[in-house]
Amino acid sequence: MLTTATPPTVQPTPMDTLKGVDTSDKTAVKEASKEFEAVFLNTMLQNMFTGLENGGTWGTGHGADAWQSLLIDEYARSISEAGGIGLAESVERELLRLQEGG
Secondary structure, three states: OOOOOOOOOOOOOHHHHOOOOOOOOHHHHHHHHHHHHHHHHHHHHHHHHOOOOOOHHHOOOOOHHHHHHHHHHHHHHHHHHOOOOOHHHHHHHHHHHHHOOO
């Protein structure tokens, strides 16, 4: 039996992300923007290390892939905390502009 098609879900907007956020607390926005940059860097670094032979920094064996993933995540967070690539500042400015309704 055929079922009726349901309409696609509505895509969230950046403003949906800010619902329930204390707009007077700028530290939450700064942390969110740093986290966004860390996720972006993680994706970039994961792609950079794809295809490398096993061994080296993450060793060989059953846990090598997990170790590589964890190490790359730490690299991304460290880069972001040390000032990053400038993405966090842009994201922070945009989030603050959205909070102010502009």
